[in-house]
Amino acid sequence: GQNIDQPTEMTATEGAIVQINCTYQTSGFNGLFWYQQHAGEAPTFLSYNVLDGLEEKGRFSSFLSRSKGYSYLLLKELQMKDSASYLCAVKDSNYQLIWGAGTKLIIKP
Amino acid sequence: IAGITQAPTSQILAAGRRMTLRCTQDMRHNAMYWYRQDLGLGLRLIHYSNTAGTTGKGEVPDGYSVSRANTDDFPLTLASAVPSQTSVYFCASSDSRGGVNEQFFGPGTRLTVL
Numbered sequence: 175g176q177n178i179d180q181p182t183e184m185t186a187t188e189g190a191i192v193q194i195n196c197t198y199q200t201s202g203f204n205g206l207f208w209y210q211q212h213a214g215e216a217p218t219f220l221s222y223n224v225l226d227g228l229e230e231k232g233r234f235s236s237f238l239s240r241s242k243g244y245s246y247l248l249l250k251e252l253q254m255k256d257s258a259s260y261l262c263a264v265k266d267s268n269y270q271l272i273w274g275a276g277t278k279l280i281i282k283p
Numbered sequence: 284i285a286g287i288t289q290a291p292t293s294q295i296l297a298a299g300r301r302m303t304l305r306c307t308q309d310m311r312h313n314a315m316y317w318y319r320q321d322l323g324l325g326l327r328l329i330h331y332s333n334t335a336g337t338t339g340k341g342e343v344p345d346g347y348s349v350s351r352a353n354t355d356d357f358p359l360t361l362a363s364a365v366p367s368q369t370s371v372y373f374c375a376s377s378d379s380r381g382g383v384n385e386q387f388f389g390p391g392t393r394l395t396v397l
Contacts, residue, residue: 215390215391216388216389219386222385270341271326271328274325
């Protein structure tokens, strides 16, 4: 079967750095996405990786290792508004997204 | 309209009733999707459409039907609602013809079936 694993919840301090991990086992791989979802709102796109390596976009970076079936989202200089759930999704061989259950990130002052 | 809209925002429905959730996008995206989101589970694909006039089944299609008569609209119908269909429903769209193909999501419909 297909599986995306992420930690259920993480806590970090304002101004700090946090890394959210995602491991996947899917039938095929056509890219990995990270989305942010604030409570009661829709998911919004953060990043996309299809090749191995690091993609940087401001305070957020995403890393992919296809051989290990592993990705992480790195958030720097954490702000209170970063409190949200972070969803990892993999596009499979049918070009459909398989979603992890999400990681709830709690930021403390 | 800017982006993707859904209606209603929320609904309480008696079991056995028929319900249509509406979704409209103005981005001229070819692909559209319906997901349900339940606590502790990832988004699960119900149905999708790669282009107007075609639809396909996702991971959890039973009890739901869709149509795609034109590019902009993608309604989801529950023929006879059951309590297990209580969920938050998200419609999404993407331009799947090249590039990153990220999905853009509507604000969601919170459905409670009693």
